[in-house]
Amino acid sequence: MAAAATRMSVRDVLGEALAGLVRRPGRAVLTGLGTVLGVGGFVVVLGLTATLSARIDGRFSMLTATEVTVEDVAAQRDPYAPPAFPADAERRIRVLAGVEHAGVHWQVRPSPPVGSDPVGSDPVGSDPVGSDPAAAGPAVVAASPEAVLAMVPRLQQGRLYDDFAERTRQRVVVLGGGAAARLGVTTLSTRPAVRIGGEMFAVAGILGDVARQPENLLAALVPRATAAELWGPPGAGAARMLISTETGAARQVAALAPVALRPDRPEFLRAVPPADPRRLRAGVGADLGVLFLLLAGVCLLVGAAGIANTTLVAVLERAPEIGLRRAVGARGRHIAAQFLAESALLGGLGGLLGMSLGVLAVTGVAVARGWTPVLSPAVLAVAPVVGLVTGLLAGAYPAHRAARVEPAAALRR
Amino acid sequence: MNRWRRGPAPAAATGPDPGPFVMEFRGVGFTYPGPPPVTALGACELTVRRGEFLTVVGPSGSGKSTFLNLAGLLDVPTRGRYLLDGIDTGGLRERERAALRGRRIGFVFQSFHLLPHRSALENVGLALLYTGVPPAERRDRARAALERVGLGHRLHAPPGQLSGGERQRVAVARALVGRPSLLLCDEPTGNLDSASAAAVLSLLDGLHRAGMTVVVITHDPEVAARGGRTVTIRDGRLYERARPA
Ligand SMILES: Nc1ncnc2c1ncn2[C@@H]1O[C@H](COP(=O)(O)OP(=O)(O)O)[C@@H](O)[C@H]1O
Ligand SMILES: [Mg+2]
Numbered sequence: 001m002a003a004a005a006t007r008m009s010v011r012d013v014l015g016e017a018l019a020g021l022v023r024r025p026g027r028a029v030l031t032g033l034g035t036v037l038g039v040g041g042f043v044v045v046l047g048l049t050a051t052l053s054a055r056i057d058g059r060f061s062m063l064t065a066t067e068v069t070v071e072d073v074a075a076q077r078d079p080y081a082p083p084a085f086p087a088d089a090e091r092r093i094r095v096l097a098g099v100e101h102a103g104v105h106w107q108v109r110p111s112p113p114v115g116s117d118p119v120g121s122d123p124v125g126s127d128p129v130g131s132d133p134a135a136a137g138p139a140v141v142a143a144s145p146e147a148v149l150a151m152v153p154r155l156q157q158g159r160l161y162d163d164f165a166e167r168t169r170q171r172v173v174v175l176g177g178g179a180a181a182r183l184g185v186t187t188l189s190t191r192p193a194v195r196i197g198g199e200m201f202a203v204a205g206i207l208g209d210v211a212r213q214p215e216n217l218l219a220a221l222v223p224r225a226t227a228a229e230l231w232g233p234p235g236a237g238a239a240r241m242l243i244s245t246e247t248g249a250a251r252q253v254a255a256l257a258p259v260a261l262r263p264d265r266p267e268f269l270r271a272v273p274p275a276d277p278r279r280l281r282a283g284v285g286a287d288l289g290v291l292f293l294l295l296a297g298v299c300l301l302v303g304a305a306g307i308a309n310t311t312l313v314a315v316l317e318r319a320p321e322i323g324l325r326r327a328v329g330a331r332g333r334h335i336a337a338q339f340l341a342e343s344a345l346l347g348g349l350g351g352l353l354g355m356s357l358g359v360l361a362v363t364g365v366a367v368a369r370g371w372t373p374v375l376s377p378a379v380l381a382v383a384p385v386v387g388l389v390t391g392l393l394a395g396a397y398p399a400h401r402a403a404r405v406e407p408a409a410a411l412r413r
Numbered sequence: 414m415n416r417w418r419r420g421p422a423p424a425a426a427t428g429p430d431p432g433p434f435v436m437e438f439r440g441v442g443f444t445y446p447g448p449p450p451v452t453a454l455g456a457c458e459l460t461v462r463r464g465e466f467l468t469v470v471g472p473s474g475s476g477k478s479t480f481l482n483l484a485g486l487l488d489v490p491t492r493g494r495y496l497l498d499g500i501d502t503g504g505l506r507e508r509e510r511a512a513l514r515g516r517r518i519g520f521v522f523q524s525f526h527l528l529p530h531r532s533a534l535e536n537v538g539l540a541l542l543y544t545g546v547p548p549a550e551r552r553d554r555a556r557a558a559l560e561r562v563g564l565g566h567r568l569h570a571p572p573g574q575l576s577g578g579e580r581q582r583v584a585v586a587r588a589l590v591g592r593p594s595l596l597l598c599d600e601p602t603g604n605l606d607s608a609s610a611a612a613v614l615s616l617l618d619g620l621h622r623a624g625m626t627v628v629v630i631t632h633d634p635e636v637a638a639r640g641g642r643t644v645t646i647r648d649g650r651l652y653e654r655a656r657p658a
Contacts, residue, residue: 006512411522
């Protein structure tokens with residue numbers, strides 16, 4: 001050995017690479033832009049997908065997993081068919097295993113006017129009725145006692161009507177909390193009544209909340225039989241059956257319900273089982289993910305090409321520097337390490353910046369929509385590494401070229 | 414005043430005694446492969462003693478840069494043997510040639526070759542980057558070298574803020590900071606006005622008087638006329654006239 005071999009510490013490699021970048025910040029930013037966009041794109045796609053999935057998971061609670069709706073589609077099959085639900089629908093469905101509550105309900109149309117005025121005054125009520133249907137009094141919903149139970153109601157005051165009220169077609173009403181407030185019914189201690197159509201209905205209870213079908217908080221619920229007697233059967237397709245089931249039974253109940261209800265014409269009814277949460281999430285992933293991940297991949301590729309190109313140009317441009325470094329003892333591998341470190345650092349910093357922008361974007365979208373932003377820590381940890389690896393790969397060929405620059409020729413310039 | 418001389422170092426560290434010669438060209442020649450092949454340097458015989466100041470003068474295209482590249486181990490002779498500090502450089506691998514370059518030779522170029530975005534201090538320290546000197550010591554030695562060339566007040570200036578003469582003095586500081594056996598200067602005054610050129614040449618004179626072996630390559634007969642040993646190069650051949658006593 002003629003002399004101790006020259007060497008370069010990792011610290012010096014990084015120091016030289018960093019010095020090469022920070023002395024030309026403008027160029028570094030432009031070179032790294034592709035990586036910034038690529039990594040940022042990945043973070044945005046993965047972040048939004050995770051956020052939406054979490055949202056679906058949240059909405060897909062135990063409650064929706066135990067809910068089955070049966071719709072009357074008889075009119076679609078046969079325009080002259082009568083309403084599909086039989087009179088003893090609830091008795092028939094209760095035979096099925098796993099059913100907790102099941103009841104038929106429909107909105108009465110045309111909606112009878114609802115008022116809280118004393119007997120003898122204008123039945124439309126004191127509120128001036130505008131053309132806006134939302135402003136026109138509470139909706140009147142015919143619902144069997146079992147249907148009300150299936151909604152998982154929480155009473156604010158009073159009680160629900162029962163089977164006896166249904167059978168005897170009593171004039172009783174349960175008001176949704178919103179409807180009660182609109183009608184000015186605040187207490188049941190005065191035994192208030194409301195006028196629906198031409199009839200007075202005693203207010204049995206006021207609902208504080210319902211877990212299912214929250215639109216009923218704005219409605220006046222009356223027994224099904226009472227409604228049928230006063231305003232006739234439901235319109236074509238208006239009636240539905242709401243079924244609450246035990247955990248895990250919903251799909252089975254949904255499969256059997258049409259036959260149990262109408263063994264003669266099961267096709268007149270359509271049961272809607274709860275959605276499969278896995279399929280929902282996969283759907284979100286497929287819709288958003290594939291396209292945008294592809295886009296982000298293209299960005300990353302463009303970013304890599306950008307780094308490769310700029311680094312290659314820099315190698316040619318900096319040939320005298322390379323020559324000089326060789327003259328002061330650098331070996332080809334030291335030169336290669338420096339250029340590789342420069343492009344890796346550029347890629348890594350680009351990845352870091354892209355990740356930050358991606359997180360900002362995901363948070364911004366989520367906050368604007370009132371969602372909870374969800375980003376897995378793995379994505380955050382991997383993002384800068386993706387940038388780093390992109391930089392390494394992009395810098396490999398330029399670094400190889402840099403190591404092979406002939407010092408004598410380079411110094412001649 | 415042997416500050417810049419390698420001198421007889423401890424045998425354990427450097428192996429065999431380097432002897433009286435820094436450079437020995439024994440029939441060294443170089444042919445650019447072409448096509449067509451160009452023999453830029455014929456079979457040359459030349460020895461340079463430790464502490465000598467040698468000027469190699471010749472017209473453009475005579476082979477001066479080729480000579481410097483061979484002497485500086487940037488190119489490998491296509492014929493003959495070259496001994497540096499008594500070490501036969503024939504058959505050395507690239508990593509060994511890089512080590513010899515980095516530790517025993519200091520270069521000064523016509524176009525300075527300073528890194529544009531780095532301070533004078535960093536440019537000088539670069540010469541120690543690959544020789545395993547720790548960063549703090551690199552800085553201290555770079556500062557000392559810059560003070561030695563009269564630029565102690567311009568440590569943090571980038572080359573863009575320095576005059577041509579100052580830039581070349583930074584380059585000289587970079588060449589000597591590694592305490593080389595041999596200072597190789599290729600047209601060191603080629604890009605300078607006469608005042609700056611005179612300053613750089615007197616700086617090299619001072620280094621020589623302090624014991625440094627200096628080889629200056631120039632096409633300028635005025636530089637050569639400053640005295641000392643002069644070798645003329647023409648069409649790739651070396652001619653030596655008189656040897657000073
Ligand atoms: N890379 C090369 N390939 C072929 N010929 C070259 C090359 N470099 C220099 N030469 C030739 O070698 C000769 C000496 O060149 P050079 O050493 O650069 O001379 P000087 O430095 O004295 O001007 C010239 O004829 C030149 O054309
Ligand atoms: Mg030349």
